[in-house]
Amino acid sequence: MNDTASEYHGIKSVPYPRLSLDEFLTWGADSIIRADVPAVIDVLPPAEPGFHQAAVLEKLGDATVALVRKDRSKENETRAEVTKIPLRDYFEKEPYKSNRDGTYRIVSNIKNYSDTINDLLGFDATKIFNYQAPLNLANIWVNYGGMRSRNHFDDLENFNIQLEGRKRFVVMPPGFKNYYIRSALRGYANTSKSVRVDNADLKRYPRLAVALSQRRDIVLEPGQMLYLPMGWWHQVDAVDQLNININFWLSDPKMFRRPLMLADSLYKAAFRKVNGLYNLQPEKSPMEGVK
Ligand SMILES: O=C(O)CCC(=O)C(=O)O
Structure with missing residues (x-):
């Protein structure tokens, strides 16, 4: 068990399980999903800072990816604008590389790059996570410091691997x-x-104190993978100047035991389609279909 101990308003965080890669492989992703509690798994050997950035640039630099632009200066953020750029530009060009207020990030579904994902991780992620199944995704996330993902939940099982930062x-x-x-x-x-x-406003949101008393406060280090079960709320903050993650989002029948989440998920899918909103469609790989 581990705990990056924290106290918000004097409310302590709850410890969480830590597993080695061998323990994770022995259990298998499916057993971890059935356990349904957040856990941190050490999946990659230690690497010098910049090692994974260089590998990502070399192997995925020419890939076209989704650049997400969002004005985070307001409490009621506007919806994100999404354009496509070569991943290399995010590392090398302005205004992205000087962006320190969380306006720009890369969030892109690279499930068509399975060989590249395996190269980057050094294991066969296709087998372990079954992310090629129709509703599943494999995403790359890149952002600079100052980025916050405000408190939300997702309707998919999440295995999120920290590569840099x-x-x-x-x-x-x-x-x-x-x-x-x-x-x-x-x-x-x-x-x-x-x-x-x-630093929640508990006068305005008093019931949040109940949720805070059950929180796991996890600083994910490079080489670690977070298992974040479907439906668990999370706020995510960049600690370092550059972050690179690869995450696998997997559907699971657990959803059918959560009627409110299921209803929201179906409504949201329809809403996004009708309004033409970005829904993490997989990027096309030039190698797709080439054997
Ligand atoms: O890395 C982030 O900022 C957000 C990650 C996230 O929300 C997720 O993995 O579900």
Whole structure:
């Protein structure tokens, strides 16, 4: 067990399990999913800072990826604008490389780059995570310091591997009542009105204290993988100047035991389609279909 101990408003965080890669492989991803609690797994050997950045640049630099631009200066953030750029540009060109306020990041579904993913990770991720199944995704995330993903949940199982930099994940159990959700009709039922959970306004959002008393406060180090179960709320903050992650998002029948989440998920899928919103469609790989 491990705990990056923290106290918010005097409310302590809860410890979480730590596993080695061997333990993870012995159990298998499916058993971890059935256990349904957040855990941290050491999956990659230690590497010098910059090692994975260089590898990502070399192997994926020419890939076209989704650049997400979002104005995070307002409490009610505007919707993200998405354009496509070669990944290399994010590392080498302005305004991205000087961006330190979290406006720009890369969030792109690279499931068509399975050989590259295996090269980057040094193991056969296709077998372990079954991310080639139709509803599943494999994403690359790249951002500079100053980035915050406000408190939200996802309707997929998440295995998130940190390659460069550190990120702080504040993780809290599923539910709706204690989180003060934003507009369900606008597709924001998975996002909390409380912009921060690390210094939450408990006068305005008193029930959040219940969720905070069950939180896991996890600083994910390079080489570690977070298992984040479907439906668990999380706020994510960049700790270092450059972050690179690869995550696998996997569907699971657990969803059918969570009627509110299922309803929100179906509504949101329809809402995104009708409004033409970005939905992490897989990027095309030049090698796709080439044997
Ligand atoms: O890395 C981030 O900023 C957000 C990650 C996240 O929300 C996720 O993996 O579900």
